[in-house]
Amino acid sequence: MKTDRKQHLIKKLCNMKRQRVDQSIVPGLEDEATEVAHLLAEPKSEHVSRDGVLCFGKDNLEKHLKMEDFSCAFDYGWKINYGGLDSIHGQGGDDLKLEVLDGLLDEVDEVDDIHAAHDISGACEDFLLDIEFPEKHSVLDCGPREGSTLRNSSSESHSPGFSGSSNSAGGISESSIPTVQESNSKNGVLGNMVSCDLHRNFRSKYGCQGPVLDTIRPTIEDVQDLDVSDDDEEPLVSFILSNRKVKGSVKVTKGGTLLRQKRLRKPTRRYIEEFSRNSTTGKNKCLKVRSQEEFPQVPSKSQPRRGRPKKIVPKLELESDCEFSASESEDQHKRTKRSKTACDRRKHQTMWTLAEVIKLVDGIAQYGVGRWTDIKRLLFASSAYRTPVDLRDKWRNLLRSSSAHGHNRREVQNNVKHAVRPLPKPVVRRIRELATIHPYPRVRSSKISSVDYVPSSKQPTTKVAPVYSPARNLRGKNCC
DNA sequence: CTTAGGG
């Protein structure tokens, strides 16, 4: 009987929520919500609380509806259920999330970003899940603000009433607080306990940064354990979890298990080797430096991922180490050298987000191929990583991939989509266009063959050609 | 220092 009523209430609530989505404000909902919340809290089944926790991050409303009422509705499924308006807003929300995250990441609210993200909004729909991983990954860069960003954007997606501020990046921080409260009240629908928990988290989050880590981390661990088996079924969940883990300033690329893996993997054999070596030689300085790099908190702007200095520091140490290790065999010495360099240049494979790719493509469209430093300075100025060389490499890869499954088989591409990181079709199209306009040296041959490139068409396409020389000037002028 | 190209 209780469950019966519960369901009824949930449906009712659901309807109200839909109303709310449309009308943006429905007085009296809070009361109803509280009532339902009590009912739900009583059974205290595991999944209720879990859902509550998991729903915390993104699309609370969506998830609630999905899990409780529309079990078949997932991902964008729910958008379909809710018709045009919501579809638009939902997409807008996701789109916005992209923009906002990226914008904050770059600390520059460039209009370009918005353009870029907007361009791909259609594509995002398909690739949302794929985007989210890298996207959240990049969130690492903006620790403190990330929380509010996420929440803000999430609420954007289900409450059009707030979408007024969506266009201005400046309004985000302002609107985030009230929005958060909104989210909380929605969360409360499923359980006050959860709500309380969230409130705690929020409070600590907005109050002070320090304690947050300690507060959140245990929660994460708990939820993580619960969630392990559901990871496949609930991609959003993993997304949320990961995001929260990110708040713990731990680098995470995917599911929760990776967290521990990474942590465990940190003291590599090489590291231990070095450790012992250094301790025997009594050179702690080297060790210190290494330990700093071995445990990178986040690729923050203040600590560029790979700076030129890195080259210098190890070199000096190497020299002194050579002096010290006079007794060592040459082979060992050689190995030390190699391991040192390898250690310093360890791969921090920061995945390219779709937004980044689009920015890159935009930049290339603007400045042409080969002006990597300009593109880097103008579009990736705030991305501490991503050297011009990286951009070039990425472009090379993009060319390759775009030409790989180009005109041949779209279906295959769709199949590959799941295996490899897919590239939205519009983006691929742009890449291919750019590739035809200015073929990349050397790769050109394969490129041309696939696009049926005619050399004469390159010059007439003056759209980009003239940019080349102005860009030169720009480079000189551009001091920011 | 920047770019191209190879690994």
Next chain:
DNA sequence: CCCTAAG
């Protein structure tokens, strides 16, 4: 991503 050669 990394490294190196070339301008």
